[in-house]
Structure formats: C-alpha cells, structure tokens
Amino acid sequence: DAGVIQSPRHEVTEMGQEVTLRCKPISGHDYLFWYRQTMMRGLELLIYFNNNVPIDDSGMPEDRFSAKMPNASFSTLKIQPSEPRDSAVYFCASSFLFGQPQHFGDGTRLSIL
Amino acid sequence: AQTVTQSQPEMSVQEAETVTLSCTYDTSESDYYLFWYKQPPSRQMILVIRQEAYKQQNATENRFSVNFQKAAKSFSLKISDSQLGDAAMYFCAYLPGGNNDMRFGAGTRLTVKP
Numbered sequence: 638d639a640g641v642i643q644s645p646r647h648e649v650t651e652m653g654q655e656v657t658l659r660c661k662p663i664s665g666h667d668y669l670f671w672y673r674q675t676m677m678r679g680l681e682l683l684i685y686f687n688n689n690v691p692i693d694d695s696g697m698p699e700d701r702f703s704a705k706m707p708n709a710s711f712s713t714l715k716i717q718p719s720e721p722r723d724s725a726v727y728f729c730a731s732s733f734l735f736g737q738p739q740h741f742g743d744g745t746r747l748s749i750l
Numbered sequence: 751a752q753t754v755t756q757s758q759p760e761m762s763v764q765e766a767e768t769v770t771l772s773c774t775y776d777t778s779e780s781d782y783y784l785f786w787y788k789q790p791p792s793r794q795m796i797l798v799i800r801q802e803a804y805k806q807q808n809a810t811e812n813r814f815s816v817n818f819q820k821a822a823k824s825f826s827l828k829i830s831d832s833q834l835g836d837a838a839m840y841f842c843a844y845l846p847g848g849n850n851d852m853r854f855g856a857g858t859r860l861t862v863k864p
Contacts, residue, residue: 668850680841680854693851728795735850736783736802741795 639663643729643742651750655717658745660729661710670739671704671714672728680728686712719749754844756855763832764863770817771827771858773842780804781847784818784825789857790838798840801825803847829860837862 642661650656662669671683684694689706697704701720706712716723726746730739753776763769775784786798801809801818808816813830829836842855 670850670852679856682851685850687850693849696851726793730795732850736845736847738785738797738800739852740797741787744793744795746793 641729641731641740641742643727643745645745646743647746647748649748649750650719652720653718654749655715656719656723656747656749658714658727658729658747660712660714660742662712662729662731663733663740664710666731666733666740668732668735668739669706669712670728670730670732671712672730672741674726674728674744675724683714721749723747724749754842754853754855756840756842756858758858759856760859760861762861762863763829765832765834767832768828768830769832769860771829771840771842771860773825773827773855775823775825775842775844775853777823777844777846779846779848783845783847784816785843785845785852786814786816786825786827787841787843787854788836788838789841790835795841799827832862834862834864836860 644659670685674680683696684704686706704714726744728744730741732739755774782803784801788796788798799809799811799814815828817826839857841857845852
C-alpha cells in the first residue's frame with residue numbers, strides 16, 4: 638500500500654508568491670495532519686482533520702496560512718502571500734484511528750527567497 | 751501544556767553496541783500515548799515504536815525497546831546491536847488521550863561508528 642504522498646518535494650519561490658502544498662493520505666485513514674519543521678522550533682502541528690473536517694487549527698501561524706481537505710484522498714496547505722520566515726519542511730501525516738501512529742509523507746522543503 | 755524533553759542533543763555508539771536515548775515528558779493526564787520516530791538524512795519520519803500509557807509492559811520491536819517509567823514520566827529508547835543504518839535523528843513524541851495534538855521533543859542525533 639502506498640504511503641502518504643506529498644508534492645512537490647522541493648519548492649523555491651519568491652516572497653509574496655502563493656504556495657500550495659499537496660497531500661494524499663493513506664487510503665482508509667480518517668485523520669490528516671499538517672506539520673512544520675524548523676531548526677528553531679522543531680516539529681509543530683499546524684492543523685488536523687478528521688473525516689475531512691478541520692478539528693484544530695490553533696497551530697496555524699497566521700491568516701496567510703490556510704488548509705483544506707475537499708475529500709478523503711486530498712488535502713492542500715496554502716500560504717498566501719509567502720514570506721522568507723515560512724521557509725521550512727512541511728510534513729503531511731495520516732492515521733487510521735485516534736491514538737494510532739501517524740504515518741508521515743516525505744515532506745516538502747519550502748524555500749522563500 | 752505538555753512538553754517533551756530530550757536532554758541529549760547528540761549521541762554516538764559503536765556498531766553492534768547498545769545505546770539508550772532519553773526522553774522525559776510533562777503531563778497531568780493519565781491517558782496518553784508515547785512514540786519514538788526516526789528521521790534519517792532522507793528526511794522521512796519513520797515510526798520506531800509506540801507505547802500506550804495504560805500498559806505497564808514495555809514495548810519492543812526487534813532491536814528497539816523502551817523503558818517506560820510512568821511515575822517518573824520517562825520514556826527512553828534502547829537500541830541493541832546498533833547498525834550503521836540506525837544513524838538518524840530520533841524524536842520522542844507525546845500524544846494526549848483527549849486530542850491529536852502530538853508534541854515532539856527537540857530530537858537526538860545518533861551517530862553509529864563502524
């Protein structure tokens with residue numbers, strides 16, 4: 638079975654541009670998570686969905702960040718407008734049930750110039 | 751707020767030897783889950799082992815085992831017969847029983863010497 642699939646793997650763009658990160662969770666997993674990893678702050682949960690519904694977005698840093706999950710097999714994390722401090726690795730993860738391990742994608746390394 | 755502390759930023763071990771990575775956490779809850787994840791240079795986050803707080807028995811996965819001390823809020827990872835492929839960042843993670851806000855420690859970078 639395929640794991641969590643994220644795209645793109647790398648993204649380099651200029652400040653002010655819109656950035657869209659994509660994620661396909663493991664089929665059958667009801668929970669989807671977006672994380673950000675930086676050297677300064679480590680791994681931080683941004684938002685998570687249960688059955689396509691956003692449950693907790695308290696980790697979303699600013700209104701420039703938004704996430705959607707239009708169906709069970711697809712989610713996006715959008716940054717508009719992007720800023721250099723948004724540079725990080727963004728991970729998507731999914732899990733089958735609450736308390737079960739989260740399976741991570743390979744991450745998107747985002748660089749905002 | 752729950753916090754996870756990994757007090758060893760870096761550790762090294764000789765190939766075939768045993769190493770223990772430390773993790774402590776702070777919580778007032780009785781129901782929670784603990785995990786160790788491995789992040790090699792490829793950047794993937796790979797689950798190593800999982801422990802449920804209500805289980806007294808320490809989890810084991812092949813060469814990986816934990817020492818879960820609930821009263822002390824300690825969750826250390828022991829890697830036996832270390833292999834070169836074990837070299838990675840290791841993250842300890844805490845998941846409360848009431849929500850999905852998983853908290854990660856800062857990580858321990860493990861080097862395996864041939």
